Amino acid sequence: MDERDTKIFKMSEYLKELSSEFNENLKLNYDLKKKNWFNIGGKAKIYYKAKNLKELIRFLKKINNQEKIFILGGGSNTLITDNNYDGVVIKLLNNFNNISLLSDDIIIAGSGVSDKSLSEFATNNSLGGFEFLSCIPGTVGGGIKMNAGCFGREFKDILISLQAVNKSGKLLTISVKDINFNYRDSGLSDELIFLSASLKGYKKDKSAIKTEVQRLVEKKELAQPTRIKTSGSTFKNPINQTDKKVWELISESVPLEKSFGDASISDKHCNFFVNKGNAKFEDMKNLINFVTECVFKKTGIKLETEIKIVE
Numbered sequence: 001m002d003e004r005d006t007k008i009f010k011m012s013e014y015l016k017e018l019s020s021e022f023n024e025n026l027k028l029n030y031d032l033k034k035k036n037w038f039n040i041g042g043k044a045k046i047y048y049k050a051k052n053l054k055e056l057i058r059f060l061k062k063i064n065n066q067e068k069i070f071i072l073g074g075g076s077n078t079l080i081t082d083n084n085y086d087g088v089v090i091k092l093l094n095n096f097n098n099i100s101l102l103s104d105d106i107i108i109a110g111s112g113v114s115d116k117s118l119s120e121f122a123t124n125n126s127l128g129g130f131e132f133l134s135c136i137p138g139t140v141g142g143g144i145k146m147n148a149g150c151f152g153r154e155f156k157d158i159l160i161s162l163q164a165v166n167k168s169g170k171l172l173t174i175s176v177k178d179i180n181f182n183y184r185d186s187g188l189s190d191e192l193i194f195l196s197a198s199l200k201g202y203k204k205d206k207s208a209i210k211t212e213v214q215r216l217v218e219k220k221e222l223a224q225p226t227r228i229k230t231s232g233s234t235f236k237n238p239i240n241q242t243d244k245k246v247w248e249l250i251s252e253s254v255p256l257e258k259s260f261g262d263a264s265i266s267d268k269h270c271n272f273f274v275n276k277g278n279a280k281f282e283d284m285k286n287l288i289n290f291v292t293e294c295v296f297k298k299t300g301i302k303l304e305t306e307i308k309i310v311e
């Protein structure tokens with residue numbers, strides 16, 4: 001056996017061993033296309049479904065920092081390569097979907113809980129401050145990572161503290177005062193896997209919360225496309241460079257009918273890009289690059305993507 005064959009043999013033995021140890025919670029060559037809102041992407045070498053903390057730590061210790069790791073939340077802010085992802089994609093399930101009240105105004109939510117469920121839980125417990133989450137189609141983990149927000153509120157406004165584990169399996173608690181939140185950015189290391197969060201609201205009349213949720217959902221539906229294959233806002237507003245919103249820059253710089261394969265710009269909101277059918281990763285990347293170039297040529301502003309690109 002030459003050196004290359006030996007390497008391939010060792011890898012296949014290692015994957016077999018992982019498979020038999022973590023059996024139904026671990027899949028090899030797992031298709032990621034259906035696991036993200038764009039419906040784009042190839043296969044992950046390893047896809048691990050973590051059902052509780054003990055199992056997650058056991059898995060992390062087993063792979064022993066030898067693999068590239070990507071934590072997948074709801075996949076609503078993620079563009080994934082069509083090439084095979086040479087690493088581990090971790091999805092947090094079961095125990096990471098728990099949600100409970102710690103006190104009158106504090107909720108503990110697992111990082112796999114959807115933003116919508118968190119908003120509903122808050123409503124049912126007469127807690128205000130979580131209404132905006134009814135408009136964001138991600139999870140608590142993805143929301144904290146992105147400092148997701150809308151209508152003037154963001155995760156940073158409700159977070160008290162975060163429980164996380166690093167990729168070596170070490171547990172830590174991070175207080176909000178130690179997090180350097182910015183617009184659509186938490187500054188938190190990609191080395192961290194968020195487990196759960198303590199989130200603070202305030203007592204509010206249940207029917208007033210429901211009215212507010214409905215108002216926000218209607219406002220959002222008027223302004224932005226829903227029920228399409230998109231990852232929401234493609235670019236961040238360049239808040240330090242101009243007062244203009246990114247959609248204004250795009251609409252004055254880009255021929256909006258431009259598409260690459262099935263990757264195109266939404267008719268309803270030009271910062272939302274859409275997979276109209278079978279767009280490839282390269283199509284979406286070409287569209288992103290095209291728009292970035294057009295805006296730069298016209299305005300001198302270099303746009304930064306809000307969506308996370310996984311290659």
Ligand SMILES: Cc1cc2nc3c(=O)[nH]c(=O)nc-3n(C[C@H](O)[C@H](O)[C@H](O)COP(=O)(O)OP(=O)(O)OC[C@H]3O[C@@H](n4cnc5c(N)ncnc54)[C@H](O)[C@@H]3O)c2cc1C
Pocket residue numbers: 037070071072073074075076077078092111112135136137138139140141142143144145146147148149150192193194195225226230231232233308
């Ligand atoms: C139709 C539509 C509307 C949208 N509207 C808004 C909006 O109004 N405001 C807004 O801010 N965003 C919006 N988004 C974008 C998106 O919903 C948010 O960014 C959301 O918070 C992403 O959450 P997710 O769980 O889907 O994250 P994913 O897309 O799965 O991941 C995003 C990032 O978070 C990381 N991550 C996820 N979970 C964890 C974890 N447990 N630990 C560590 N890292 C983790 C991932 O590794 C990745 O880096 C919209 C998207 C769509 C499709």
